[in-house]
Amino acid sequence: MEVRKNKIMVENLCKTYHTNSGDHEVLKDISFNVEENEFLVLLGPGRCGKTVLLNILAELEEQDSGKIIFDGGRPEMGNIGLVFQKYALFPWKTVMGNVEMSPKLKGVDKATRQANAQEYIDLVGLHGFEKHLPKQLSGGMKQRVGIARAYATEADIMLMDEPFGALDAQTRYSMEDAIINIWEKNKRTIVFVTNNVEEAIYLGDRIILLSSRPATIKKEYKVDLPRPRSYTDRAFLELRNEIVANTDLDV
Numbered sequence: 001m002e003v004r005k006n007k008i009m010v011e012n013l014c015k016t017y018h019t020n021s022g023d024h025e026v027l028k029d030i031s032f033n034v035e036e037n038e039f040l041v042l043l044g045p046g047r048c049g050k051t052v053l054l055n056i057l058a059e060l061e062e063q064d065s066g067k068i069i070f071d072g073g074r075p076e077m078g079n080i081g082l083v084f085q086k087y088a089l090f091p092w093k094t095v096m097g098n099v100e101m102s103p104k105l106k107g108v109d110k111a112t113r114q115a116n117a118q119e120y121i122d123l124v125g126l127h128g129f130e131k132h133l134p135k136q137l138s139g140g141m142k143q144r145v146g147i148a149r150a151y152a153t154e155a156d157i158m159l160m161d162e163p164f165g166a167l168d169a170q171t172r173y174s175m176e177d178a179i180i181n182i183w184e185k186n187k188r189t190i191v192f193v194t195n196n197v198e199e200a201i202y203l204g205d206r207i208i209l210l211s212s213r214p215a216t217i218k219k220e221y222k223v224d225l226p227r228p229r230s231y232t233d234r235a236f237l238e239l240r241n242e243i244v245a246n247t248d249l250d251v
Contacts, residue, residue: 004035004037004038005035006033007038007070007071007157007189008033008057008070009069010032010057010067010068012030012065013030013031013053013065014028014029014030014063014065014066015049015052015056015061026213026214027056027214027215028214028215029216030053030066030216031066032217032220034189035205036071037187038189039180039203039206040190040206041192041200041203043194043196043207043208044212044215044248045248046195048210048211048212048213048215048248049210051162053193054159054191054193057080070157075155079155080155081151081155081157081188082150082160083147083150084160085161087139087143089142089145091133091134093134094133095121095129095132095137095148096114096117096131098145098149099121099145099149100113100114100117103116103153103154113152116154117148118130120151120152123148123182123186124182126141129141139171140167140175143163143164146163147163147182151182151186151188155188157189158188158190158191159190160179160190160191164199172199176199180203197240197247198231200243201225201236201243202236206220206221206222207221207243208220209221209246211248212248218246
């Protein structure tokens with residue numbers, strides 16, 4: 001049995017916002033590890049603190065206490081791939097221009113960065129759309145650009161904050177298959193946030209179930225289901241029912 005090393009170690013993380021209306025505790029004593037090349041899902045109800053936790057991992061916010069330890073040291077800014085629910089694409093840049101942006105800012109020469117960008121554009125299924133602007137793309141295609149752009153940073157850690165939450169059901173299913181296909185072909189360590197139980201089981205190697213605010217860890221679930229997975233498989237439904245019975249989600 002393969003033993004994977006820990007890529008990220010989160011220890012006793014706490015976060016409280018101090019506002020004019022009072023103190024609002026968001027994260028309470030959060031501790032977990034993320035293994036190298038693992039697809040880890042953070043599952044919890046809306047506004048429980050999942051995005052805050054992801055922002056702290058990305059160093060976009062600071063925790064009040066606790067620590068995060070990265071194997072090999074904290075990656076430099078720009079060396080963690082980020083994918084958000086909002087597409088955050090540059091509207092004046094083409095698909096190629098968006099995907100090659102990070103390596104361009106790092107000084108990578110044009111031929112090299114465009115060759116690498118093309119690899120990820122092809123991998124997310126957008127071959128032939130390199131010269132299209134975001135306004136010419138559907139929501140699912142825009143999110144594919146965002147994923148390709150994140151991979152083009154060559155970061156080995158990917159943080160994804162409900163990237164499919166704004167998509168219609170059919171496109172969402174398609175994107176779930178796409179992200180698994182990309183991850184299996186080009187392994188990275190992924191931390192993926194969702195409030196959808198089925199999506200968590202479909203995607204994750206392991207699920208960390210968070211409570212409502214202030215978020216604490218209710219339970220961890222190892223998803224020992226073979227891939228590709230089916231929403232109607234008996235073992236899938238049994239795990240879904242177990243998680244639903246233990247969740248604060250409104251399902």
